[in-house]
Amino acid sequence: MQHIEFNQVTKSFGAVEVIPPLDLSIQNGEFVVLVGPSGCGKTTTLRMLAGLESASSGSIRINGEDVTDKAPGDRDCAMVFQNYALYPHMSVKDNITYAMRVHKVEKAEIERRVSDAVSMLGLKPYVDRKPRNLSGGQRQRVAIGRALVRQPQVFLFDEPLSNLDAKLRVEMRTEIKLLQRKLGTTAVYVTHDQVEAMTMADRVVVMRSGIVEQVDKPVELYDRPANQFVASFIGSPGMNFLKATVGNGSVRFGSQHLNLTPEDASRIGEHGEVIFGIRPEHFRQASHTSELSFHCSVVEPLGAHTLVLGTVGDQKIMAQVDPRFEADVGNTVSLDVDMTQAHYFDATSGQRL
Numbered sequence: 001m002q003h004i005e006f007n008q009v010t011k012s013f014g015a016v017e018v019i020p021p022l023d024l025s026i027q028n029g030e031f032v033v034l035v036g037p038s039g040c041g042k043t044t045t046l047r048m049l050a051g052l053e054s055a056s057s058g059s060i061r062i063n064g065e066d067v068t069d070k071a072p073g074d075r076d077c078a079m080v081f082q083n084y085a086l087y088p089h090m091s092v093k094d095n096i097t098y099a100m101r102v103h104k105v106e107k108a109e110i111e112r113r114v115s116d117a118v119s120m121l122g123l124k125p126y127v128d129r130k131p132r133n134l135s136g137g138q139r140q141r142v143a144i145g146r147a148l149v150r151q152p153q154v155f156l157f158d159e160p161l162s163n164l165d166a167k168l169r170v171e172m173r174t175e176i177k178l179l180q181r182k183l184g185t186t187a188v189y190v191t192h193d194q195v196e197a198m199t200m201a202d203r204v205v206v207m208r209s210g211i212v213e214q215v216d217k218p219v220e221l222y223d224r225p226a227n228q229f230v231a232s233f234i235g236s237p238g239m240n241f242l243k244a245t246v247g248n249g250s251v252r253f254g255s256q257h258l259n260l261t262p263e264d265a266s267r268i269g270e271h272g273e274v275i276f277g278i279r280p281e282h283f284r285q286a287s288h289t290s291e292l293s294f295h296c297s298v299v300e301p302l303g304a305h306t307l308v309l310g311t312v313g314d315q316k317i318m319a320q321v322d323p324r325f326e327a328d329v330g331n332t333v334s335l336d337v338d339m340t341q342a343h344y345f346d347a348t349s350g351q352r353l
Ligand code: ATP
Pocket: 013, 018, 036, 037, 038, 039, 040, 041, 042, 043, 044, 045, 192
């Protein structure tokens, strides 16, 4: 049985439908990340699951039970918010134990759970402090601790790391992931950051304009994006897209062409106009097998690798190459394209071919 099920769930605000019928199943213990550009409906979807927003139609089930019309407190979900939502006048310990005290959990049990949570989250030295005397990362840990002690069926995270600096974000995402693994609690996590989505999720749900574009494991999204939108959203630096024509076993960009792999040739053989996709990391120093030449306009050495930006005809292209590779601005650069890593999208629909 699926742990969480959205069945034809919609949401409208007034006359505006922000979530068209949505179907989504999440398994017990899974870490699922909803990702997409601002305004695509991730938070609304999460809030409907939490019960903080009502669905306009359709049903939501948790553990087989229809919770569509249930109050947030009756859904056994604990949510961690972007702004932490801590009580400023309460100590760390009081913040963490608040919900348990309201629900009249036994005192000894409260002590046991809070002690487990603070040691798990490294908060022991801070239990008597007020939130204002904590760093952003520590506050976020308190917010997580508060969710943890409720021992919910489901953790919900709404962009919990957005207010932290880049270094702390990387640390906290590992911590959250490890914690979720250890507890085995189903988690649904919202972010607009594709790196966060890729590194934390068992499965990623890529959304655009309320529509689920693809639900897959991170590596599948990277290797086999369902359409050009997903391909452009996943991966950093982003995938290159070039208008091209496919025919006679090759893909042509103006005066240049590359040979298709036998598999691609048999699948898309004579498709005509396509969008050719290749990630910057799938260029190699030319060994003259599938070489693409382009005009080099910018070189960005980043230490571990170098980015070479340029143009093929009037189309922009970026390659990530070995830092020892020498490319001169203003000159022509020739690099091999790893054709086993090429993607092809229909020029009109953007769907993967
Ligand atoms: P972000 O990453 O910016 O938080 P999001 O993907 O989480 O975006 P939502 O917050 O779910 O997006 O919003 C989805 C759409 O619904 C947006 O167009 C937003 O303007 C609209 N919306 C959200 N809440 C309301 C509301 N209470 N009333 C009217 N429109 C709303």
